[in-house]
Amino acid sequence: MGLSREKLMKAVSGQMPEKRWKHTLGVMEKSVQLAEKYGADPVKADLAAILHDVAKYWPVSEMEAVIRENGLNEELLLHDKQLWHSEVGAFVAQRDYGVDDPEIINAIRWHTSGRVGMSLLDKVICLADYIEPGRDFPGVDHIREQAERSLEEGLIAGFDSTISLLISQRRVIYPLTMLSRNDLIAHL
Numbered sequence: 001m002g003l004s005r006e007k008l009m010k011a012v013s014g015q016m017p018e019k020r021w022k023h024t025l026g027v028m029e030k031s032v033q034l035a036e037k038y039g040a041d042p043v044k045a046d047l048a049a050i051l052h053d054v055a056k057y058w059p060v061s062e063m064e065a066v067i068r069e070n071g072l073n074e075e076l077l078l079h080d081k082q083l084w085h086s087e088v089g090a091f092v093a094q095r096d097y098g099v100d101d102p103e104i105i106n107a108i109r110w111h112t113s114g115r116v117g118m119s120l121l122d123k124v125i126c127l128a129d130y131i132e133p134g135r136d137f138p139g140v141d142h143i144r145e146q147a148e149r150s151l152e153e154g155l156i157a158g159f160d161s162t163i164s165l166l167i168s169q170r171r172v173i174y175p176l177t178m179l180s181r182n183d184l185i186a187h188l
Contacts, residue, residue: 002097002098003097003098005046005047005050008047008050008051008097009050011097012024012050012051012054015054015055015057015058016053016054016056016057017057020053020056020057022134023053023132023134023135024049024050024052024053026132026133026134026135027049027052027053027125027128027129027132028046028049028050029132029133030049030127030128030131030132030133031045031046031048031049031124031125031128032045032046032049033128034124034127034128034147034151035121035124038120038123038124038150038151039120040120040121040123040124041103041121044101044103044104044107044121045107045121045124045125045128047099047101047104048104048107048108048111048121048125049125049128051089051092051093051097051099051104051108052086052089052107052108052111052125052129053085053089054085054089054092054093054097054108055084055085055088055089055092056085056089058085058088060081060084063081063084063085063088064077064084066088066091066092067084067087067088070091072087072088072091073087079172079174080171080172080174082112083112083113083174085112086108086109086110086111086112086113087109089108089109090105090106090108090109093105093108103119103121104121106119106121106122107119107121107122107124107125107126108125110122110125110126110180111125111126111129112126112129113174113176113177113180114126114155114159114176114177114180114181114184115176115179115180116176116179116180116183117183118155118180118183118184120151123151123152123155124151126155126158127143127147127151127154127155127158130143130154130155130158130161131143131144131147131154131158137161139157139161140161142157142161143157143158143161152184152187152188153188155180155181155184156181156184156185159177159180159181159184160181162177163177163178163181
């Protein structure tokens with residue numbers, strides 16, 4: 001990767017509001033803690049956390065164009081736009097920032113939905129995104145408590161929270177989130 005960590009942080013922070021950058025800093029902090037606790041690479045966790053929301057505030061039309069023009073997962077376009085930034089962010093991490101480590105790219109790609117067969121780093125970034133210190137939503141303390149027990153228990157609690165919220169709002173649930181949750185339970 002060509003950019004230093006500091007230059008990367010400056011480049012990424014410039015693409016989002018200050019509040020979202022504070023969230024990213026929290027995800028960086030929590031991902032390194034989780035990586036150290038559960039045996040993932042803290043340097044990779046830090047890098048994936050810096051980049052996890054790099055495309056979050058891109059215009060929807062630009063995210064859609066990146067997905068369509070680069071052969072990315074077009075199924076996402078049938079689902080909530082909140083899912084798109086992870087796919088686009090993984091692409092941008094490679095294209096614009098020279099990240100070539102597939103483990104880091106995948107952790108960025110799957111941080112919103114999870115996936116069947118999540119890697120250790122996937123789990124760390126996804127869970128850190130749920131429980132970073134600035135998060136304050138109903139049920140976050142339960143997710144944090146479960147995260148102390150295991151990455152898997154924390155993620156199951158996180159996915160349960162997301163799925164319950166979507167059900168209460170009568171919104172569509174992205175199928176991969178359900179499959180990710182079920183896979184975690186099956187492998188406990």
